[in-house]
Amino acid sequence: MSDPHPEQLLGYLLDALEEPERELLDQRLEREPGLRERLALMRRSLGPLAATKQDFSPPPGLAKRTCQFVALHGQQAARSGEPVSDGVSLPAARCPLPAASRPLPAASRPTVAEAPSPERSRRWRWPDVAVAAAVVGATAMLIFPAIHSSRFNAQVTACQDNLRELGMALGRYSDKHQGYFPRVPSRGPLAVTGIYAPTLLDGGFLTDQRRVLCPGAARQPDFTVLPLEKLESATQQELAPILPTLGGDYGYGMGYTEDGQYHDNRNLQRRGYALMADAPSPHRPGYQSDNHGGRGQNTLFEDMHVEFLTTPRPVDLGDDVFVNEQGVVAAGSHRDDAVIGPSTSSPILCGSGR
Numbered sequence: 001m002s003d004p005h006p007e008q009l010l011g012y013l014l015d016a017l018e019e020p021e022r023e024l025l026d027q028r029l030e031r032e033p034g035l036r037e038r039l040a041l042m043r044r045s046l047g048p049l050a051a052t053k054q055d056f057s058p059p060p061g062l063a064k065r066t067c068q069f070v071a072l073h074g075q076q077a078a079r080s081g082e083p084v085s086d087g088v089s090l091p092a093a094r095c096p097l098p099a100a101s102r103p104l105p106a107a108s109r110p111t112v113a114e115a116p117s118p119e120r121s122r123r124w125r126w127p128d129v130a131v132a133a134a135v136v137g138a139t140a141m142l143i144f145p146a147i148h149s150s151r152f153n154a155q156v157t158a159c160q161d162n163l164r165e166l167g168m169a170l171g172r173y174s175d176k177h178q179g180y181f182p183r184v185p186s187r188g189p190l191a192v193t194g195i196y197a198p199t200l201l202d203g204g205f206l207t208d209q210r211r212v213l214c215p216g217a218a219r220q221p222d223f224t225v226l227p228l229e230k231l232e233s234a235t236q237q238e239l240a241p242i243l244p245t246l247g248g249d250y251g252y253g254m255g256y257t258e259d260g261q262y263h264d265n266r267n268l269q270r271r272g273y274a275l276m277a278d279a280p281s282p283h284r285p286g287y288q289s290d291n292h293g294g295r296g297q298n299t300l301f302e303d304m305h306v307e308f309l310t311t312p313r314p315v316d317l318g319d320d321v322f323v324n325e326q327g328v329v330a331a332g333s334h335r336d337d338a339v340i341g342p343s344t345s346s347p348i349l350c351g352s353g354r
Helices: 006-013 019-031 033-045 062-079 126-176 193-202 228-233
Strands: 250-253 256-258 261-263 274-278 297-301 306-309
Touching (some): 006 019, 006 126, 019 033, 126 250, 126 306, 193 228
Antiparallel strands (some): 250 274, 256 261, 297 306
């Protein structure tokens, strides 16, 4: 027996399966915990229907009226020469039936060719509606979450592919620049982490600017990365609307300070040193990224592997990827203190004197 369809599980719950099929499903339920969980989920989803189940008592006098109808039918059949069941003569009814309940005369009875309209047979009864609603509800509860989960997983995977591509571009850049990654200036109007994107594009290390857009983030149909030449010649007023999206949907590492000096990130191929990630959001606790609905962030590490972190500070990492050891969105406090900032983050805070 292949993996049971939702209809088979529903038939099991409604006791509508053939005995051999039910026995096979019983055997699988005994040895497959996952299948038992699916069945339990479906049983819970059908729970609300139990509240609508009602038992109806027959209307008073139904048995008497039924006997009267049968008697009258038998009497009229005998008069018209039609055979009566088993040759038994039925007594005449003691009370007349309503006109609407009287049998039609023989001449007006429908023939085979004039069979009654199937409209009545097509009408749905309450049990039919209940079963159909149960099927639709159970199917929706099983399928819609699966579709949502599949879409989420696809976006996470596509985002990881982007970060790997960016990682290769960063690696090629470091190979050409004495092991250093793109520099984030410590001063000036372009002292923001988003500067990594035009740096990679201008140098030919990245050829597709759409790689800096996460599939799980809000769409930016008119997004473009301006070349460094235009950015450097732009005024402060012109840069204001550009800088927030300069690095796309990803954040970039801000280097670190040591002995009062600011140092750029260098490619030491450390496995636990975060280099890029889905951009942090200031509106969420811990700056959790918005890109994947607040469920986590893909993170590119210096050795170029990518992980999906459900929290910016995983226990096994021992480092918060979005703030430094002082809890500030700024350059790290030492060489191994990785901090990833959004496009507008500056590694040196104003007034720090560094």
